[in-house]
Amino acid sequence: MVGGTGHHIRHNFIHHNQYQGLGYGVCHDVAHSLIERNMFNHNRHYIAGTGRPGCGYVTRHNVEQGT
Known part of the structure; x- marks a missing residue:
């Protein structure tokens, strides 16, 4: 995702x-x-972020299988 919220x-x-x-x-x-x-x-x-100001996410109830 390039930008936005919600x-x-x-x-x-x-x-x-x-x-x-x-x-x-x-x-x-x-x-x-x-x-x-x-x-x-x-x-x-699985999930990556740049760490730049304005970058953030909440994760919950996900399942990870394999690598």
């Missing part, structure tokens, strides 16, 4: 994102979101 990422099957230098299931630049009730499977990283 994003909801829920009830998804996010899988097979494995690339050298990439491979993020959910990636934030400058955005705020709620990430809940998703299933993650075979991603390099």
